[in-house]
Amino acid sequence: MSGRPLAPRAGALWAGLVLVVLALPVIAVVALTGADTQGLWAHLANTVLSVYVTNTLLLGGGVLVLTLITGIGTAWLVTMYEFPFRRTLEFALVLPLAMPAYILAYAYTDFFQVTGPVQTLLRDLTGLNVRDYWFPNIRSLEGAVFVLSGALFPYVYLITRAAFLEQSMSAVEVSRTLGLTRAQALLRVAVPMARPAIVAGGTLVTMETLADFGAVKYFDLQTFTTGIYRAWFSYGNPAAAAQLASILLAAVFAVVLIEQSSRGARRYAAVSAQYRDIRPWQLKGWRARLASVACATPVGVGFAVPAIILISMAIDAQHDVDLARVAALTLNTGTLAAIAATVVVALAAGVSFAAGRSQANLLRQMSRVSALGYATPGVVVGVGLLIVAGIADSFIRDIAEGAFHILVGLVLSGSVAVLVYAYAVRFFAVAHGPLDAAFVRIGARYGEAARTLGVSSSTAIIRIDIPLMRGTMLAVAALVFADVMKELPATMILRPFNFDTLATEAFQLATTERLDQAALPSLAIAVAGLIPVFLLCLGLRRARPGSHGEISVRTL
Amino acid sequence: MSALEFDAVTHAYGPRVAMKSFTLAVEDGEILGLLGPSGSGKTTALRVAAGLESPQKGKVYVGGKLVSEPGVDIPPEQRDVGLLFQDLALFPHLTVASNVAFGLHGARSAQRRMRTNELLELVGLSDYAQSYPHQLSGGQQQRVALARALAPKPKVLLLDEPFSNLDVVLRQQVRREMLNLLKTIGTSALFVTHDPEEALFMADRVAVMRDGTIMQTATPEAIYLKPANRFVASFFGETNVIPAAIRAGCAETPFGAIPVNGLLDDTAADVLVRAQGLLVSKNSNGAHATVRSARILGATVLLELQPAPPTGLKSNLIARVAMGTQLQSGDTVTITLDPRFAFAFARD
Numbered sequence: 001m002s003g004r005p006l007a008p009r010a011g012a013l014w015a016g017l018v019l020v021v022l023a024l025p026v027i028a029v030v031a032l033t034g035a036d037t038q039g040l041w042a043h044l045a046n047t048v049l050s051v052y053v054t055n056t057l058l059l060g061g062g063v064l065v066l067t068l069i070t071g072i073g074t075a076w077l078v079t080m081y082e083f084p085f086r087r088t089l090e091f092a093l094v095l096p097l098a099m100p101a102y103i104l105a106y107a108y109t110d111f112f113q114v115t116g117p118v119q120t121l122l123r124d125l126t127g128l129n130v131r132d133y134w135f136p137n138i139r140s141l142e143g144a145v146f147v148l149s150g151a152l153f154p155y156v157y158l159i160t161r162a163a164f165l166e167q168s169m170s171a172v173e174v175s176r177t178l179g180l181t182r183a184q185a186l187l188r189v190a191v192p193m194a195r196p197a198i199v200a201g202g203t204l205v206t207m208e209t210l211a212d213f214g215a216v217k218y219f220d221l222q223t224f225t226t227g228i229y230r231a232w233f234s235y236g237n238p239a240a241a242a243q244l245a246s247i248l249l250a251a252v253f254a255v256v257l258i259e260q261s262s263r264g265a266r267r268y269a270a271v272s273a274q275y276r277d278i279r280p281w282q283l284k285g286w287r288a289r290l291a292s293v294a295c296a297t298p299v300g301v302g303f304a305v306p307a308i309i310l311i312s313m314a315i316d317a318q319h320d321v322d323l324a325r326v327a328a329l330t331l332n333t334g335t336l337a338a339i340a341a342t343v344v345v346a347l348a349a350g351v352s353f354a355a356g357r358s359q360a361n362l363l364r365q366m367s368r369v370s371a372l373g374y375a376t377p378g379v380v381v382g383v384g385l386l387i388v389a390g391i392a393d394s395f396i397r398d399i400a401e402g403a404f405h406i407l408v409g410l411v412l413s414g415s416v417a418v419l420v421y422a423y424a425v426r427f428f429a430v431a432h433g434p435l436d437a438a439f440v441r442i443g444a445r446y447g448e449a450a451r452t453l454g455v456s457s458s459t460a461i462i463r464i465d466i467p468l469m470r471g472t473m474l475a476v477a478a479l480v481f482a483d484v485m486k487e488l489p490a491t492m493i494l495r496p497f498n499f500d501t502l503a504t505e506a507f508q509l510a511t512t513e514r515l516d517q518a519a520l521p522s523l524a525i526a527v528a529g530l531i532p533v534f535l536l537c538l539g540l541r542r543a544r545p546g547s548h549g550e551i552s553v554r555t556l
Numbered sequence: 557m558s559a560l561e562f563d564a565v566t567h568a569y570g571p572r573v574a575m576k577s578f579t580l581a582v583e584d585g586e587i588l589g590l591l592g593p594s595g596s597g598k599t600t601a602l603r604v605a606a607g608l609e610s611p612q613k614g615k616v617y618v619g620g621k622l623v624s625e626p627g628v629d630i631p632p633e634q635r636d637v638g639l640l641f642q643d644l645a646l647f648p649h650l651t652v653a654s655n656v657a658f659g660l661h662g663a664r665s666a667q668r669r670m671r672t673n674e675l676l677e678l679v680g681l682s683d684y685a686q687s688y689p690h691q692l693s694g695g696q697q698q699r700v701a702l703a704r705a706l707a708p709k710p711k712v713l714l715l716d717e718p719f720s721n722l723d724v725v726l727r728q729q730v731r732r733e734m735l736n737l738l739k740t741i742g743t744s745a746l747f748v749t750h751d752p753e754e755a756l757f758m759a760d761r762v763a764v765m766r767d768g769t770i771m772q773t774a775t776p777e778a779i780y781l782k783p784a785n786r787f788v789a790s791f792f793g794e795t796n797v798i799p800a801a802i803r804a805g806c807a808e809t810p811f812g813a814i815p816v817n818g819l820l821d822d823t824a825a826d827v828l829v830r831a832q833g834l835l836v837s838k839n840s841n842g843a844h845a846t847v848r849s850a851r852i853l854g855a856t857v858l859l860e861l862q863p864a865p866p867t868g869l870k871s872n873l874i875a876r877v878a879m880g881t882q883l884q885s886g887d888t889v890t891i892t893l894d895p896r897f898a899f900a901f902a903r904d
Binding site: 445446448449450451452453454455456457463464467468 | 606607608631632633634635636637638639641643645647648649658659661704705707708710714
């Protein structure tokens with residue numbers, strides 16, 4: 001039943017405006033695509049464009065293959081077998097989500113460089129000199145594949161594990177009675193049945209890979225994200241940046257479409273009336289040890305080893321580090337993240353309330369579209385907002401100087417407000433998805449009961465819905481908080497002059513060969529990154545067939 | 557003055573018409589049962605009364621005050637109606653006392669507390685004031701919901717299938733309790749149900765609804781004994797349909813004639829006989845039917861009867877007779893009609 005709309009017309013208009021404003025940066029980028037690039041586009045097309053395409057494809061393909069193997073393999077092991085430390089590893093496999101890829105890049109650069117512990121040990125053991133041997137260079141395409149895979153495989157792991165848990169194990173067991181080995185059952189029954197979930201995990205990984213800026217920039221790889229940055233800041237050519245950004249956006253949205261169609265299919269695939277508890281198969285001897293090692297290795301690569309490297313670097317560099325500055329930066333970043341989280345949660349909840357609970361509502365359709373902001377790479381959001389802020393500033397200046405003869409300069413560009421705006425664009429979906437789901441799940445009946453008791457619809461929201469949604473609100477606020485703490489590209493592009501966050505500080509220190517000093521801010525970011533991982537583990541513990549945790553992988 | 561009045565209300569969800577020129581009035585202090593099969597639009601009527609739906613046509617009055625007509629739509633919070641939901645919708649984050657006090661705004665806190673205590677006492681839950689809804693039993697939750705709806709002294713109480721969530725044993729008990737409470741307070745109420753027995757038990761008057769319109773409104777006795785049409789007649793339990801010939805103001809059937817009103821001679825007609833309206837006696841000569849099965853249902857025995865060829869009836873008949881009737885499968889019987897439970901209607 002549709003019922004009466006919850007919010008008055010004014011509320012709906014306001015919410016619609018919010019959604020349009022959130023979409024502006026992307027609209028700006030697309031709108032500028034046709035603009036004149038003064039020949040730069042032709043130049044780029046002739047020179048680096050093919051490099052961008054090749055590098056992006058190789059990077060995306062490599063990361064996809066590596067994360068699928070790692071993610072599916074570990075998910076299968078922890079759900080189907082019993083081996084030493086299985087329960088610990090089951091949760092530890094999520095930990096790499098706490099470390100952004102760019103931080104892994106700093107840590108492994110130090111680890112594998114000529115003066116780093118690995119090569120030093122190698123020379124000590126073999127007695128070779130630096131020029132006597134070949135050692136792979138981490139700052140390469142292969143290195144980026146390694147680093148990004150280490151950071152991103154948990155997406156595949158989480159979604160696939162959930163799919164394996166939801167599957168009726170009867171199918172796997174029947175296939176065993178029909179003569180399949182466990183490995184064959186994995187490849188011929190379990191994986192095909194989990195295919196929609198695996199596709200979803202793979203597309204998430206690909207989206208993140210396409211959007212990555214920090215790691216590839218640090219490794220000096222020429223991809224679309226670094227190319228956009230360079231077109232704007234080195235060539236000073238917004239039109240060319242917008243054109244590159246549009247190509248990247250098209251690629252990302254193609255991936256999103258694949259993901260959404262796979263989600264549609266998953267609804268049918270996951271239906272299973274005969275759920276049975278999985279009884280893990282007890283592994284013994286070397287097989288058990290192998291399983292433990294196989295699951296521990298990705299945890300080591302994606303979390304433990306870089307954490308140890310960063311900690312030891314931080315200790316070594318303790319006399320070079322300006323602790324007061326790191327403390328001030330942490331406070332700075334934390335405040336910014338808290339403001340952004342508050343703004344984003346308020347906007348998301350407001351839009352949800354205004355849309356009401358009807359699925360056919362135009363606002364709800366619009367808010368689904370604006371969820372694409374989360375898929376938009378930070379570089380694109382940054383560039384799009386530069387364009388929007390520039391237009392808004394010249395508009396404000398024209399009015400102020402023309403009508404009132406006041407010199408106002410740039411009001412928006414380079415302000416903290418624009419930074420918060422960027423975070424709202426990027427992370428609106430992180431808050432809106434779970435909040436809207438919670439709001440719809442509460443249902444209309446409490447609000448209707450309240451209204452028959454003489455309470456207006458807005459009062460009903462304050463007295464009923466918000467208290468009932470408090471847990472979800474806190475959780476999504478924490479998610480947005482952590483996301484802002486980690487955010488690098490949009491912050492780099494939009495931050496006010498002389499304004500730094502932990503992420504930009506660590507990046508600048510790392511790119512100026514002061515890796516040891518970058519360790520402490522990086523560790524602070526990783527600690528913030530543990531917040532969503534912790535929330536996810538709570539959800540994971542609750543995740544049983546038919547009852548999904550409130551925080552999904554999608555929102556991480 | 558009526559507590560609640562619908563005047564030719566029409567409401568559609570898109571192409572699906574849920575209420576069609578719906579007219580009904582709940583008088584002051586009256587409990588009116590709105591009875592109908594699922595999908596007949598009875599819950600929509602309740603939601604329209606509460607202001608949770610805005611109808612396309614017609615007028616709605618609460619306590620004599622116009623609350624809805626095209627262009628006028630008083631929001632639910634200003635309508636003075638109490639609503640008891642099918643699933644109760646108790647606020648899970650509030651205590652029992654806070655739930656009951658929820659609708660008491662505007663009043664001073666001392667008055668609110670007094671009114672809350674008064675109601676909790678009325679429903680016998682004073683000891684549970686500080687409990688949370690999930691800590692109570694189903695019947696207790698029902699009473700909290702009732703107290704919450706009654707606290708602001710609504711002009712009319714609306715109840716949506718109020719007992720459907722309770723198991724059979726509890727349902728009987730809660731039903732009795734609630735009827736006593738409502739009568740003690742003297743509140744006007746409109747309650748919606750698909751259970752004929754519940755409607756007959758609870759209501760001062762019963763309105764039978766079908767496809768968005770009222771078929772008949774009458775006291776329980778009248779609606780059971782003088783149904784206005786086939787639908788109403790067959791809605792209260794199983795009936796047998798026997799073709800009849802109308803002659804000289806009587807409907808003649810193979811089992812005898814009953815007097816009819818308003819049907820012309822030679823109209824094509826049927827007599828609908830309730831199961832207890834077939835009076836059955838054992839008779840080996842000139843039998844009307846053969847007993848095919850006899851099943852004890854507690855106070856009554858349900859007989860399935862196969863009509864003998866001379867009656868011209870094809871399908872089996874159902875009869876309810878008192879316990880102690882010595883009838884067995886295979887016995888032959890003669891049948892007469894109890895005119896109180898037999899009704900003649902023109903064939904459609």
